[in-house]
Amino acid sequence: MCGRLRSSDAGKKAVIMGWVNKRRDHGSLLFIDLRDRSGVTQVVVNADRNAAIHEKAETLRNEYVIAAIGSVKLRDANTVNPNMPTGEVELVADDIRILNESKLPPFLPSDTALTNEETRLKYRYIDLRRDAMQFNIETRHNVAKAIRDYLSSQGFFEIETPFMTRSTPEGARDYLVPSRVQPGTFYALPQSPQMFKQILMISGFDRYFQIVRCFRDEDLRADRQPEFTQIDLEMSYPQAERVWEVVEGFLKAAFHAAGVEIEPSFPRMDYDEAIRLYGIDKPDLRLPAFTDVRDCFTAENLQELAINGNLPVIAIRTPKVGELSRKERDDIKPMFHSKGGARVYEDFKRIGNKYPDAAAAIAKKTGVEEGDLIVLVAGSAQAGPQTAMPAHRKVTPAELAIYASAGLLRLALAQKYADRHGIFKKTGDAAKDFRFLWVTNFPMFEWDEGEKQWMAAHHPFTSPHEQDMGLLEQGVESVNDPQSTLSAVRALAYDVVLNGTELGSGSIRIHRQDIQAKIFKALGMTDEEARKRFGFFLEALEYGTPPHGGIALGLDRIVMILTGAESLREVIPFPKTARAVDLMVDAPTPVDERQLRDLGISIRKPS
RNA sequence: GGGGACGUAGUUCAGUUGGUUAGAACGCUGCCCUGUCACGGCAGAGGCCGCGGGUUCGAGUCCCGUCGUCCCCGCCA
Secondary structure (H helix, E strand, O other): OOOOOOHHHOOOEEEEEEEEEEEEEOOOEEEEEEEEOOEEEEEEEEOOOOHHHHHHHOOOOOOOEEEEEEEEEEOOHHHOOOOOOOOOEEEEEEEEEEEEOOOOOOOOOOOOOOOOHHHHHHOHHHHOOOHHHHHHHHHHHHHHHHHHHHHHHOOOEEOOOOOOEOOOOOOOOOOEEEOOOOOOOEEEOOOOOHHHHHHHHHOOOOEEEEEEEEEOOOOOEOOEOOEEEEEEEEEEOOOHHHHHHHHHHHHHHHHHHOOOOOOOOOOEEEHHHHHHHHOOOOOOOOOOOOEEOHHHOOHHHHHHOOEOOOOOEEEEEEOOOOOOOHHHHHHHHHHOOOOOOEEEEOOHHHHHHHOHHHHHHHHHHHOOOOOOEEEEEEEEOOOOOOOOOOOOOOOOHHHHHHHHHHHHHHHHHHHHOHHHHOOOOOOOOHHHHOOEEEEEOOEOEEEEOOOOEEEEOOOOOEOEOHHHHHHHHHHHHHOOOOOOHHHHOEEOEEEEEEOOEEEEEEEEEOOOHHHHHHHHHHOOOOHHHHHHHHHHHHHHHOOOOOOEEEEEEEHHHHHHHHHOOOOHHHOOOOOOOOOOOEOOOOEOOOOOHHHHHHHOOOOOOOO
């Protein structure tokens, strides 16, 4: 209630409770800013009016919890504070009750400079009192509620699935939960409810959703936590487009709940095109696309520069960076992570001096403007042997190496010079600030050079394209061959991308047991192995499985983008550090020998 | 597994070429102050310079190791 008082409440009696945000002591007149989740109101205590209350108010300290009882008064015109929503009124205290005292916290919620994250995480309950965190958590609630309401209105049932389930060796590492009743065996926490939601389709709940925690034991990033929340959904008999409509619908509702009006439908792009234009399968459309400028050079130019002219020569344009100093140019090279022999030419001026014709052609083709930075990425003329070069794929591995290296550099440059080009700054125009994209037609399989076998690019339950069934048939006959036609099989898989962040990923699933068997075979699994791992699921597929498909979106990431947060930790109340530690509760910890004995577990000491 | 940044008062930071007693702001404590809202004034307390070792007459500063936080690559069906 602290933040709700307005001039219309003037004259009313009020009781407000909250934390002492700030005390300003003027001797016999003192002011208390009282804070709760709704905001801050100024409480006035005057010794002339009530000496006993004033004396008590003088003992108040930051973060004490108090009740202030009094009447709401319009402030005199010269004491109105236009910077706060409650600034036209104040509460004149008739009584102050100290509900609880507080030790001096290591930092104050009202501090302007942000304390280091280690301290914030250890004292998370203090950190969460901050305005910004209260706003993030409130936004999260509003977004989740809007999605629940929207999907419910579209006939989806929210159905829970188990957290203690079966370990599947594919994909991310599992978090394991030992069984006491059956020592030596383990449950796994779900990486996603994938198989359960498909089984729900087989069970006749033709529209399912769940806002559900998922667990993956992999290394963390700013946008990756070991436990995270997905908006998971699945529907029967859909075309991919129908799934997209549903997603666009709930995202519109979710963004509306956060005060942002977006207008579906979102643009669509083939995976191959995303790679060619942006070097990544989650393009940030706010930044310029690549330009392939290999035709701007003569054959002699390319030879002198030791560039392979049969591979793309990528011009990365970063707008409005301005003239770079020698040192700034030198700093570009370390930002470049070369994959498969790709090389960077960061000094475009030098190329301009040596090859003025080429530079002019490049400038024209990229549409460069005054102050834009151009950096070239190309393949080495002495490129090593192409070990895996499926002829069927539109983008070959050698090309991919160049596109991918350039894609990472494009983002790194845009990040580094964000202050100069200002592209990431919010304009207030949702169509510019939030660039959504569907990326479609992912490859079904990717060749794993280490394991010497094909892996599912999405997951093994994804349906191949109807037109590519022939390639699948042909490909399963040579599953150990990186040149196999499996490379050309497209999946009915799709990602929804926002500003370069993958929000979610889904697919139309396989509903026929014979095709599922072929996929497992392509992945190098024998019938026996497939039965062992997924037997229950394969069996279910044989009892009248409807065609079905779905998607899962990261709730944390959606809220992160909506709130402008720099990391997921800002939108998760109790997150973990980069080493997957909870600094507040201090987890994980060793456990008692007795607990281990019950579970039949002994710890192998790391050597 | 690899690369990088950081670690100094409760907090945010400064600390020169290695040189006497390690500073500032905010916060905190006490006193003063009747219209402040980043209130103001006076006085004061507060330091294992992350930890361990080394070089040196002398280390916050240089070297090695280690711990912690953050970012990136790998990894994340």
